[in-house]
Amino acid sequence: DIQMTQSPSSVSASVGDRVTITCRASQDIRGWLAWYQHKPGKAPNLLISATNTLQTGVPSRFSGSRSGTDFTLTISGLQPEDFATYYCQQAKVSPDTFGQGTKVESK
Amino acid sequence: EVQLVESGGGLVQPGGSLRLSCEASGFNIGSHWMSWVRQTPGKGLEWVANINEDASSKDYVGAVKGRFTVSRDNAKNTLYLQLNSLGAEDSALYYCARTAGSTRGLDCWGQGTLVTVSS
Numbered sequence: 001d002i003q004m005t006q007s008p009s010s011v012s013a014s015v016g017d018r019v020t021i022t023c024r025a026s027q028d029i030r031g032w033l034a035w036y037q038h039k040p041g042k043a044p045n046l047l048i049s050a051t052n053t054l055q056t057g058v059p060s061r062f063s064g065s066r067s068g069t070d071f072t073l074t075i076s077g078l079q080p081e082d083f084a085t086y087y088c089q090q091a092k093v094s095p096d097t098f099g100q101g102t103k104v105e106s107k
Numbered sequence: 108e109v110q111l112v113e114s115g116g117g118l119v120q121p122g123g124s125l126r127l128s129c130e131a132s133g134f135n136i137g138s139h140w141m142s143w144v145r146q147t148p149g150k151g152l153e154w155v156a157n158i159n160e161d162a163s164s165k166d167y168v169g170a171v172k173g174r175f176t177v178s179r180d181n182a183k184n185t186l187y188l189q190l191n192s193l194g195a196e197d198s199a200l201y202y203c204a205r206t207a208g209s210t211r212g213l214d215c216w217g218q219g220t221l222v223t224v225s226s
Binding site: 032043 | 151153
């Protein structure tokens with residue numbers, strides 16, 4: 001199975017900060033990577049698919065990029081509603097696998 | 108409104124079985140791959156299984172192969188997950204999700220149904 005190594009596991013940040021989360025795939029997954037936001041008691045929400053395709057309704061402060069097997073989610077200008085846990089997921093090869101998650105907390 | 112609603116979770120003894128259901132509204136599941144994802148208490152998300160549009164292709168994470176079965180009834184617009192030989196490690200909140208066609212992201216999720224395996 002493809003392993004997704006996500007870092008950091010948590011980050012403390014303030015409103016307005018730029019936050020970067022990284023996922024590294026254990027093998028080539030081309031661009032088949034998605035990012036989700038998950039808040040307690042709610043369903044996960046797809047933010048970005050296929051590396052950098054922003055879902056309808058997702059603010060433009062969220063962006064995704066790729067360099068080889070390294071993928072990055074960037075939040076440019078953190079907002080209060082962005083405090084949550086973020087997961088990456090590879091969809092190149094079944095079984096799909098998620099990263100371990102990154103909790104974005106208030107500093 | 109596009110919606111997924113899971114049901115069928117509950118408390119079950121080790122070795123027991125459950126059948127989870129996921130009823131869709133606002134779209135036709137027959138046009139989509141569908142998936143099950145679980146979240147164990149205090150831990151992250153784990154992809155469990157998926158099934159293609161006509162049920163001719165199914166896949167599972169290794170930890171559930173041979174014990175869980177995913178199925179669908181497109182006429183009822185409903186997805187299922189049969190859970191057998193349950194162990195404590197299967198205790199989790201189980202979500203169903205729709206796969207977006209071209210980008211393969213999971214673009215619609217239910218609220219989840221809780222499975223607790225305990226004696």
